Amino acid sequence: MNKNQKLANKKKPKRIVIREEYCMGCRLCEVHCLVRHSKTKNIIKAYKGEYPRPIPRIIVEEKGYVSFALQCRHCEDAPCLEACITGAMYRDKKTDAVLCNEKKCVGCWMCIMTCPFGVILRNVEGEKVASKCDLCMGEEIPVCVKYCPNEAIICEEKK
């Protein structure tokens, strides 16, 4: 196995691409994101039986017939990383994802203030923490990608 093959075999970090031309605004990504980040991971229990009610980490933006799903872009120069006062926001070395250590988060919302995409949400029902896309760690592909019925959210390997 030569060097190039080794490089090719190594799993590259993923990134989520949104294609607004195919987003039909059904918001199923939000539903499945909520379920994935719930305690029970069961769609009916997550909606009907969990308190605090989990919130989705993906938001569908809509105006007229244009809509698209938006979640953390995991920016290369993420301003939330710099703004975080407790060091709760960190970059995962393996996946290149920007993640929030909820144990460290104190809910000062500085990350929300600096996020250029508005994709960090306040989760205030339980402990006050910043809630954001974690690329569904542990899943083969993020659930928003998996369940989008029109392939308007796709997963690509980072170049």
Added chain:
Amino acid sequence: MEGLGSKMSKRPTPTEFIIERDDEKCIACQACVRMCSNDVHSYDPESDTVSSDNTKCVGCHFCETICPTGAITIKRNPSEFKLNANWNAEVIKNITKQAETGGVLLTGMGCDKPFPIYWDHIVLNASQVTNPSIDPLREPMELRTYIGRKPDKLALDYSGKETKLKTTLDPQLKLETPILFSAMSYGSISLNACKSLARAAVEMGTFYNTGEGGLHKDLYKYGANTIIQVASGRFGVHKEYLEAGAAIEIKIGQGAKPGIGGHLPGEKVSEEISQTRMIPLGTDALSPAPHHDIYSIEDLRQLIFALKEVTRYRKPVGVKISAVHNVAPIASGIVRAGADFVAIDGLRGGTGAAPTVIRDSVGIPIELAIAVADHRLREEGIRNQASLIAGGGIRSSSDVIKTIALGADAVYIGTAALVAMGCNLCQKCYTGKCNWGIATQDPYLTKRLNPEIGARRLVNLLRAWSMEIKEMLGGMGINAIESLRGNREQLRGVGLSDTDLKLLGIKPAGEAW
């Protein structure tokens, strides 16, 4: 005359479907509310519940498909009139509608009346003992088909080292599988649906048909797999258009509405469609019933040769007709007029909009039409001069193979292709509210058909049918679709009358060769 009288006569629109919502499963995510173009579902924030208005449901099953918990089931309304074999529910509902509106009843897709389906009364042969069957996974099996005029005889030149063909061949369409996508215009279906068909045709080495809606600028790149249609409205017909495709088809009629024209309502004529069709924005696109320059076979010949002239005899030019009583002599006339292929569309052929009464009661089934047309052309010794393409309600690979054995060179599929893209035959194409993003121009709805998915599903369908056709051919001990064409000995009729058998040119089941 306002007053009690007119109010008494007013009856609510009959409810066709009942939406059953399992409240235990419904999580009030409102996907159904957002997705239904008929505004059936609504959300009440006060009680955090979703409810449905059954009267508006058309039964397209989009909400049922999209519901993440499977909480929705669409059922037919069980409400019944007093049983009457003559005055059944449909008749009563239709009369009521017309008594209220005074209009022609419209519908979409193909005839849904229970006429006999001859395919379901025809069975195929298979090899046993006396001739070996062929395993298509181990041995070559040929589905390649050529559409176009074949020479009366071939002259060969043996003088050189290699044998050469002396006869100049007429232009041919090369199909890797004997299935084409039938004419569906941009206008009747969305651009994303056209793109799905075009990409699938490219990938499978077959053709799609523009219908009479012209060719959108984004579709020119699929030209090598496009059949260009010239219909009575002449929408979007210009030199580049005629040169863009691989073949030209003159549309005289279509199976769903023989003898009548088309009508694309002005609301559907968007900026893009107006440019493609070359008509003013928002005006109705009316296709006349006849071509105003074709009133005889001689006139048709003029148009065929005008189109051949324009394309410098490089492309086959065919004619599409609907299957009517005189289909065989008409087909013969068309071949003699110089057509390179004749497409025949049967009774069950679909449409984006047609008067219900026409769709359901005009024309003859394609099985009979193709059998008599093929027979007539053979009898007259001109079968080689044109290919026959049959369409109109072809539902499976078995329908395809039986149609080919009855004499067709290839088949057109329209409805089956739409079903592959998501359609559930709610027959509401004419409303322009297609929830599946197929028969609509509403930008909110057309987005729902991702052409990548559409093309993939169409390719899957053609691939699956092609494999099944190979299996059936192998079973018969035939290794090329060419050897099955018009090979009616491979067919037998079950439960058909002597007249049916005679017209189809097949023997009854049980009778040996």
